[in-house]
Amino acid sequence: MLKTDITEGIATVSIDQDGQRMNLLSTALAVALDGEFARLSADPAVIGIILTSGKATFVAGADLTEVTQLIERREVAELAVLGQQIRRMETCGKPVVAALPGTALGGGLELALGCHYRIAADAPGAVYGLPEVGLGLLPGAGGTQRLPRIVGLEPALRMLTDGKPIAADQAKAIGLIDDVVTTEGLMSAARAVLAEGRVPAQQPWDMRGFRMPGTPVSSIEAFTAFLMANAAATAHAGHFQPAAGTILSAVFEGIRLPIERALAVEAGYFAKLAATHAARGLTEARFFLRQRIAKRGPNVTAVDNPELTAIAAKVTQAMQQEAARIAAEGQGANVVRNAAIRAGLPPLVPPAQPAAQVPDGEPGDAAMLDRIAHRLLDAGAAAVADVPDADLAALASIDLAGYPEWTGGPALWRATAVH
Incomplete structure (x- = not known):
């Protein structure tokens, strides 16, 4: 599941799940990453960590089969391990660079958002996004809180409420990705930013005096952005699909709080959505049904x-x-x-x-x-x-x-x- 190499003080952790065409974020993977980052953060010889993938994509989202089973068994709290792992990773005391060979969606992008720096390969067809709204859910591993803190309010609201992924150049333009390089140069670029000391070992939102980029959260412009986003979500999704509106509530409340409390707000809203018929129905209609028909x-x-x-x-x-x-x-x-x-x-x-x-x-x-x-x-x-x-x-x-x-x-x- 994980392969680790340490060379000249830089640890490269590669996710490569056996028997799967793409990596999927699961509780088992989160536990494995948690243990590996705990080991590496305690190693004084390690000056930085690269998180990458052994496949053509990074992580293509959460394991929906596991997520659905936990929801149906009313064990949503078990999914908290995903968010907890990412939080421990970003506070492990070592700079972490995400080297993305290709697509990062859903939980995969949330994992990348928890890294201190993100480099993407200019791979054909690679996209980055948080599509959970289309399944009646919200990003439950920190996505509603880290994304606006990285890219600003308006771009974050668009990505979160329409669920549409964006290409690497668009992701770089809004600040979601720090750099885009060739596929061949991905790992050397990741090593270089760590070796040159260009990556802090702390997230901006954990630093004193942090202010979200772009529109100030308490401004009339921010209030207007939420009003417009809510009107669009209501008109598009309708009464029986509350995910977009709930995402807006999570962002509205969370961006005014310290990150730990903000993540707790997100977790509460995730549990609320997970209990809706729309979450179960959209996951069935848009994923499992299509999967069975395709077979x-x-x-x-x-x-x-x-x-x-x-x-x-x-x-x-x-x-x-x-x-x-x-x-x-x-x-x-x-x-x-x-x-x-x-x-x-x-x-x-x-x-x-x-x-x-x-x-x-x-x-x-x-x-x-x-x-x-x-x-x-x-x-x-x-x-x-x-x-x-x-x-x-x-x-x-x-x-x-x-x-x-x-x-x-x-x-x-x-x-x-x-x-």
């Missing part, structure tokens, strides 16, 4: 296209019929439509009232809209309850019928008791 072969959607289309039609028809029933009970058509949109469904307007003829009226309170949304989702899920292939039912419902990804698909929605 069937590249032509699965073409081969099963007629079946997928038929499944999607059943889901759509069932939800439209339920919308008509709700309207027949006396509910306004625009309320039904608003409930559908709130849930992330296509705008479902009762058939008797085409969209162009929907009258203005009361939008419906939140509780009412949620009840209607659940009825629509229940109807769509019930329509495919007899489909023996749950994965195809989920794929068709989500990709063709607009069934919301945050539900995890009809089978997962039916199996939960949250509604």
Whole structure:
């Protein structure tokens, strides 16, 4: 898992997990890194440490299988080992340089953020980002707190709330990465900055008088940035996907605190998100479902296209019929439509009232809209309850019928008791 070489006082720790195409951050890896950094920090002959990878990428994110299992077992606290390891690494007393041969995402980038200096190879296709928001979660190993302290408020909020990775040149431009070099020169560049004493053994936020770069945290500009980010997150994600809004809360509260307390704030918000249906559903719909479908072969959607289309039609028809029933009970058509949109469904307007003829009226309170949304989702899920292939039912419902990804698909929605 780890390979360490010490040459001329510089220790190179290389992550290389056996049997895996890419390194994934897991509790086992965190424990191994913790032990290795404790050993190296106690060695007086070691003047600096390089953390790198034996693979073409650095660390491609957290082990989602492990994360999901811990969440389902309500053992989220076990994941704290990841953040604790990074905190001990950055306070180990030795300068640590991250030498990134390629992509660093999620927990992998959080690991790099805990290093005192970051050098990336100019590798084709390499990207850097914190995509956890797309899985209904937040970066839970310090990402919401270290990123703004490194790059400033506005760039951090963009990266955290849209989850889109950026290339090495963009990462350098905002200060996320300190230098970009050729792949061949990566390790020599990392050794040089340590040998020349250019890397402090302490993070800026652990130094007296630290101020976050860019917009001051207490300024009107910062307040406006949060307002705009919150409005964008609400409009994009909707009521049933709280991750982006929760990330903003974690940043807003945390950047005003010392790092130790800020990390505790982040941990609390991570646990809150981990308990949501959206976290489970998005991880299922965007990762595990796609992974299982991919294993069937590249032509699965073409081969099963007629079946997928038929499944999607059943889901759509069932939800439209339920919308008509709700309207027949006396509910306004625009309320039904608003409930559908709130849930992330296509705008479902009762058939008797085409969209162009929907009258203005009361939008419906939140509780009412949620009840209607659940009825629509229940109807769509019930329509495919007899489909023996749950994965195809989920794929068709989500990709063709607009069934919301945050539900995890009809089978997962039916199996939960949250509604």
